[in-house]
Structures are given as structure tokens and as C-alpha cells.
Amino acid sequence: MIEIRDVYKIYNKGQVSEVKALNGINLKVDINEFVVIVGSNGSGKSTLLNTIAGSVMPTAGSIILDNEDITKLPDHQRSKWLARVFQNPLSGTASGLSIIDNFRLAAIRTQPKGLKIGISDQFIKQVKDKIATLELGLEDKVNQQMGTLSGGQRQALTLLMSVMDSCKILLLDEPTAALDPRSANIVMQTADKLIKEFNLTAILITHNLKDAYTYGNRLIQMGEGQIIRDLSTAQKEAMQQNHLFEWFS
């Protein structure tokens, strides 16, 4: 479980450009919870994800993972169990390397030093089997350069790579914003499938209200650095899609 306790983030504190991006956030997200966060531009969604990932240090408050205070843990030390997928499909993978080499790199990042990875047929088979579950027909193209794939294919593979090794928490920061509707659907369905299969705790930021309605089992709205709505699974299921659009009118 990940817990955000009374977190504040003030950028440029004491300067004319001071911004209170997070204003007392309290949030507990359990294993198997898939939380979707919506909110207007500048409401603090990315800052919240960044404090969980460790790329932004909170001005006050704590981040707790499974009862351990990780507030001061740098982001690279969280990457063993925390994966992030960003808006830009190019950011998660190396264009000049093949699919299999990208999986090798991802595996090396999360394994103990000295462990030999990726040279065995077993590793290649394991990767191919996993890629086949995406049903994108990419399992026979593992030697193809990542840069030759579409944005949607790359995002789907980035997701798979992120969660294959010891990942507990998946943070998705508008992962489909740069994709056409068909590719966006493939990526969201892939994310949903992987979150369930790997029993992940997941947080998705999206401006796509249809996705916010369709996916996840908890729905949060942020406004001015605070959580202004927090709908449980039952409340979300009882809500009609047009009500969600009214939140922004």
C-alpha cells in the first residue's frame, strides 16, 4: 500500500513566482487499486505523481510504502518497485536498439549486480511469450528496432517492460495523450490487463474523461493542489458518464 500523508509542495518558496502545487494531500492506495486522477491544468496531478516517484521532494508531509517511510528515498532507488509511463512514447525506450535489447536493458536495471541476463534462449522465449499476450503480433519482431514501431506499439511494450520485474506500483502520466484513438485504446487496454495480471497498485492521470470513466476502480478529482472528489468503486460504478463531464463545466 502507498500512503501520502499531509503532503505539501511549494515551488519557488518565498519568491514572487511561488506556487502552492500540493496543499495538504492525504491519500491511501491499496494493492490492486487502480486510481484514476482527473483535474484541470495546474491542479497538481503531475506534482503528486512526481512526489510518489521521488523526482519531486515534498515541502512537507510523508510518502509511506508498506509502512516504510520513503519520503527521502531518491527516485533511482524507487525504480526497483516503481514504474512510470509518460506521455511521450519515445521516452520509455531506446529507438536505436531492438525490442529484445530494450527488454534486456529493462531487466538489467532491476536485477542485482552481477546477474547475467538476456543472453539465454530462455530469456528470449520468456520475453516473446509475454509480448504475445499483448496480441499485437510483435512477438516475431523482437529483433526489429524499437524506432520502427508506432507510438502505440512502443507504449504497449514500455508498459510491459515496466511491470515485468518486481514492480509494485505503476504510475501512468497521460500515457495516451500523444496517440491516435485506436492506439490509445490499445495502450489503455494493455495497461488495464497488466495491472490486473501483475496485481499492481496503479495511478493514472488523464484528461480523457471517457478513459477516466471506463478504467480504474477509484476516481479522484484534484483542484488547486487538493483532492476535491474521491469516488470509491461503488460510487464510480453508480455514476453516469455525463456527470463526470459536469465536474468540469
Ligand SMILES: Nc1ncnc2c1ncn2[C@@H]1O[C@H](COP(=O)(O)OP(=O)(O)OP(=O)(O)O)[C@@H](O)[C@H]1O
Ligand atoms: N518545476 C516547477 N517549478 C515551478 N512551478 C511548477 C513546477 N512544476 C509545476 N509547477 C506549477 O505547479 C502547479 C501544478 O502543476 P502540475 O504540473 O502538477 O499540474 P497538473 O495538474 O499536472 O497540470 P496539467 O494537467 O496541465 O499537466 C502549476 O501551477 C505549475 O505551473
